[in-house]
Amino acid sequence: MLCAATTPVYAFAQDAAPAGEPAAASDVDYGNDIIVTASKRSQTLQDTPIAVSVTSAADIQNSAIRDLIDLQSAVPSLRVSQLQSSANTNFIIRGFGNGANNAGIEPSVGVFIDGVYRSRSAAQIGDLPNLERVEVLRGPQSTLFGKNASAGVISIVTQKPQFDFGGSAEVSYGNYDAITAKASITGPISETIAFSLAGNFNRRDGYAQDLNLDTDVNDRNRWGVRGQLLFEPTDALSIRLIGDYDKIDENCCIAGNVIAGPTIGITNALVGGPSVDANNPFSYNVYNNFLSSNEIENYGGSAQIDYDLGNLALTSITAYRKVQADTNQDSDFTSADLIGEKSDKVGIDTFTQEIRLTSDFDGPVNFLLGGYYFHEKVKQQSAIKFGDDFRDYGNALIQGASGGLLNVGVLEGALGAPSGSFFKVGTGLDEAYRMKNTAWSIFGTVDFEVTDRLTLSAGANYTQDRKRFSTDVVSSDAFSKVNLDAGAYAPFRNQLLFQGGVAAGVGQALGLNRAATAAEVNAFAGANPVAFGGIATAAQTNANNNQNNPAANPLNPLKAFQFLPDFFNLPNAFEPNRTRDNDLAWSLRAAYEVTDTVNVYATYATGFKASSVNLSRESRPLAADLAAIVAAGQATPNLTSGTRFATPEESEVYEIGLKGQWSVAALNLAVFKQSIKGFQSNVFNGTGFELVNAEKQSTFGIEFDGSVRPVQGLNLTLAVTYLDPKYDKFTNSSFGDISGTMPAGIPELTMAVGGTYTHEFAGGTRAIFHADYHYESPVQIVEGLNGFPPSVAQSLKREVNQLNASFTLALTNGLEVGVWGRNLTNAKYLTTVFPAVAQSGSVSGYPNQPRTYGVTGRFKF
Structure with missing residues (x-):
């Protein structure tokens, strides 16, 4: 957390450090003396006029932070939620964020690892060996990062190879038979070449029980390797090569039954017993008829070249990344075989190139000038198919909707369909999507020192973004193909x-x-x-008078069961299958050094995120395009309007801040008003995701964090974020006009309080005790639920109270042993809720992770 970093950092992922400068120091508390590269320059946190939270390697180790989901317990302005697979994680900063569940949506919060943009969310930090720090930059960052991020940036920094031989090994064992192991080695190959090689393994049994399949679920099984070479042939030239590969193969993610609707009686009857745990969404007891799977490969390489030209520094970062995800989920979350397959195979290839020129003149003017190129291809194959029980399930739904007058067999005969064709096992949707995205930008900043204490800065980023996409979706759902108004x-x-x-x-x-x-x-x-x-x-x-009246059609109630109608594919003659966006984002900042220990700043900045594409089964023509399609007689049965894509996000922020650093304390304060026009909302409606733009969403906020060292060895930290968000205007949401309401899932008050006490014994042995507490005030989890009155969504609240602690004994020979625990009070809450798939009246939800604890042994040399 900001000001809580216990390890001063002197090696920079995005700016070359001077040769021989140490990579890390001791566990002494330095507050705002920690060095960061948030501004693309190496500065102390005190001198960086940006709202940035820094979590050091020591903080991550003491808090047993394993991944980006855990990181939110240390950074109050950050919220991270795990969704339906290990590859879907949603990041939110200051109440703004999106991007999960849809490969066509880039996140509003950008994730960078060692200066390389990770375009999708399957990023881990706890398993990264030699992690140095994590910087969370709040607000739009367009003028510093070539790839626009309209809400903020998470920048993950690892250590460079060292010219002194060394390494570390770590093994941890915890409840649920959790075993994590990490090892790394670094050293010189020659006087000008150094290397590092590291690997990690992370395995855990599931913390939930599937009572139908009689097995544990939500396990963890992932491993990775990472190698680096550092070439420093001269004092002026540094080349850093990084290659990595990691693999995930695990069962994820369970969803509990939050509201048991009328369909639960049908699914219970189909299985001859309980089909869900209808009484306790937090029991971690679930019922499925097959295990969900997540197989994810993530690999790539980068080359960073830093060249010192005296008063100028040239940096080039070239990278290629590949993500391949193959997932399948029992997405009805019942032991009835309703959805027999819900698979997604997604391949993402990304190439990026960034070049920066940074000045370091003695005069009053300095600058940063950069160029950025981004090229990405997305290929996705998906399928959703009816299972063995869906025909009987559909029959029960139709009987209930018709008052017993109809059943599947009667409908097949009356509508001329082959017997057994409605809701037939193995039928559904076969989906294929393609998208190519090419973007480039020119960005830079200019700093002008008016006086020794006053610096004015201006920045700009001009971006061009082009996307081209296509769909090939075929429905074999016979019932959904029928036009009941024919x-x-x-x-x-x-x-x-x-x-x-x-x-x-x-x-x-x-x-x-x-x-x-x-x-x-x-x-x-x-x-x-x-x-x-x-x-x-x-x-x-009455029947004769109304036989041609669509409103009186007695088959209208059955239209709700036409879950998977024919698709209207792209490209076609009526709709564009590409987006073309251009934007100029800019920033103005004034930073003033009030005293040697107090700095203030004021910022106005804009940000931009290009159009996003709806690569899902809810991708439908815009209303105007649908009218043209219908007029031409080309509409498929049951075709409705929706969104193929969402238009860009344009953000702006007004912010003033104060940073203070004293001998025993540090504090940072930011007050801001931030807004996004065209916020890209992505909402699950029970069968797919609806992508629409909110006209405007804004947040007023206050962020405070500070540390104090009242006695030798004791460091106390407090971070508090207050947010007052609202939809200024959102007329076309999935739940109607919700203008003026508070966006769901954004707590008004978030707090992280912690303490670390280090006691050094005679002889150099140290004992380190750490505890931290994370709190989020009660907040409505979801804006609305299709098929439910607003009061139902308003009644579903989340409150977070999480306690974490660790105790470590560090011996003088490099050996460390310790115990740790997360969520020690076993607090339970729902991270996300959503309408149950094809089960009107029911609601499902993802519960948080329960209490975890364990022991760790670590050796450093």
Whole structure:
């Protein structure tokens, strides 16, 4: 957390450090003396006029932070949530963020590892060996990073190879048979070449139980290797080569039943017992009919060249990344075999090139000038198929919706479909999507020292972004292909109108307050033939008058069960299949050194994120394009409007800040008003994701963090974030006009408080005790739920109270042993909730991780 870093850092991932400068120091507390590269220059945190939180390697080690999900417990302005697979993690800074669950959406929060942009969210930090620090930059960062990030940046920095031989090894064992191991070695190959080689292994049994499959789920199984070479042939030239490969093969992610709707009775009947744990969403007891799988490969390489030209420094970073994810999930989250397959195979190839020229003149003017190129290809193959139980499930739904008048077999006969074709096992959607994204930008900043204490800065970033995409989605769902309004079915609809009118009339005559059953109708007709004749005549007249009235179509309730209709694919003659975006983002900043220990700054900055593409089964023509398609007679059955893509995000922030550094304390304060026009909202509706733009979302906020060292060896930290977010205007959300409301999932108050006490014994042995507490005030988890009144979503709240602690004994021979625990109070809450898949009236949710603890042994040499 900001000001809580316990290890001063002197090696920079994005700026070459002078030869011979140490890579790390001791565990003494230095507060704002920590060196960061948030501004693309090596500066102390005190002198960096940017809202940035820094979590050092020591903090990560003491807090047992294993991945970016855990990092939020140290950075209050950051929120991270795990979604339906190990490859889907959503990052939110100051209440802004998106990008998970849809390969066509770049995140609003950019993740960089050693200066290389990671375009998708399957990024780990705890398994990265030789991690040096994590910088979280808050607010738009367009003028410092060539790849625009409209909400903020997470910059992960690892240590460079060293010319002194050394290394480390670490093994940890915890509950759920968790085993993590890391090892690294570094040293010289020659006087001008150094290397480092590292590997990691992370395995854990599942912390949840699948009571239907009788096995644990939500396990962890991942490993990786990483190698580096550092060439320093002269004092002026440094070349850093990095290659890495990591693999994930695990079962993830469970969803508990939050609200048990009327369909639960059907699924219970289908399996002859409980199909969900309907009483306790936090029990970590789930029911599935097959294990979900996540196989993810992530690999790539980069080359960073730093050349010292005296008063100028030239940096080039070239990188190629490949992510291959193959996932399959029992996405109905019941033990009934409703969804037999929900698979996604996604391949992402990314090439980036960045060049920067940075000045270091003695005069009042200095500058940074850069260019950035980004090229990416996305290929995705997906499928969603009906399972063995879906035909019986669909039959029950249709019977319930028609008051018992209809079933699947009757519909197949009446609509001319082959027997057994509706909801047939193995039918559904086969999906293929492609997207190519090319972007380039020119960016830079100029700093002008008006006086020794006052510096004015201006920056700009001009970006061009081009995306081209296509779809090839084929439906084999026979029922969804039927146009229930078609004229060919008019006689059948007329018959149903008549039958329904008779049943309603008899029910009214009998005072039942419902439609009469077939047996009740027959009995009434026999006992009251005259009255029955009148009811039948009225029913027939009503049926004749309404046989062509779409609103009176008795098959209308069945349209909700046409889950997977035919797709209207791109490219086509009516819609564009490309986006072209241009933007000029800019910033102005004034930084003033009030005293040698207090700095203040004021910033205005804009940011930009290009159009995002809806690469999902909810990708539908825009309303204007749909009208043209219908007019041309090219519409597929049940085609509705939606969004193929969302237009760009344009952000701006007004911010003032104060940074103070004293001998025993440090503090940082930021007050800001940040907004995004065109925020790209991505919401699950029960069968797919709807991508739409909010006209404007804004947040007023106050961020404070500080540290104090009241006695030798004790460092106390406090970080607090207050946010007041709202949708200034959001008229076309998935839940209607929600303008003026508070965005879901963004707590008003977030706090991280911690303490680290280090005691050194005679002889040099040290004992280190650390504890930290993370709090988030109660907040509505989701903006709305399709099919539910607003009050249901408003009743679903999340409050976070998490306690973490560790104790480490560091011996003088480089050996360390310790114990650690996360979420020690076993606090339980839901991270995300969503409508249950194809189960109207039910809600599912992802629970947080339970208490974990373990022991660690570490050796450094």
